[in-house]
Amino acid sequence: MKILPLSAVAALLVLAACNSKPATPEVLDSNPDPMANTLANAAPVELPPAIKSEATLRCKDNSLLYVTFFQGDKQAVVRTKKDGTPTTLKSDVAGAPKTAEGGWSMTGTETNVTLTAPGKSAQICHA
Secondary structure (H helix, E strand, O other): OOHHHHHHHHHHHHHHHHOOOOOOOOOOOOOOOOOHHHHHOOOOOOOOOOEEEEEEEEEOOOOEEEEEEEOOOOEEEEEOOOOOOOEEEEOOOOOOOEEEOOOEEEEEOOOEEEEEOOOOOOEEEEO
C-alpha cells in the first residue's frame, strides 16, 4: 500500500517539472537590426506640407499664373505656363514673402498675389 502513494508523488513531481514556465519569456534575436541605434537617435522627420489649394490667376499684363498653395502658408509652387517649369517659393514664417533663387518673390493669398519673377517687375495677379 505504501507503493501507491510514493508512485503518485513521483508522478506529480515529474508533471510539475514539465509544466514549469520561466517568469519572463526568453527572446532570441538571431538577426539584430544594424540600424536600430541610428534610428533610435535620429532627429524627428518633418513631413512635407499638404496641398491647401490650387489657383489660376490673371495678372495685370493679361498673362496667367498657376499657383499651388500649401498648408502652413510657408510654401507655394508657381508656374507661368500651364505645363511650364514649376518654381517652389518658400518662407520661414507664415505670411512672410515667399522667395526662390534667381529673384522670385511672392506675397498674397489664394485670390490676390503680387509676384516678382526674375528680370521682371512686380505685378499683381487676381483669381
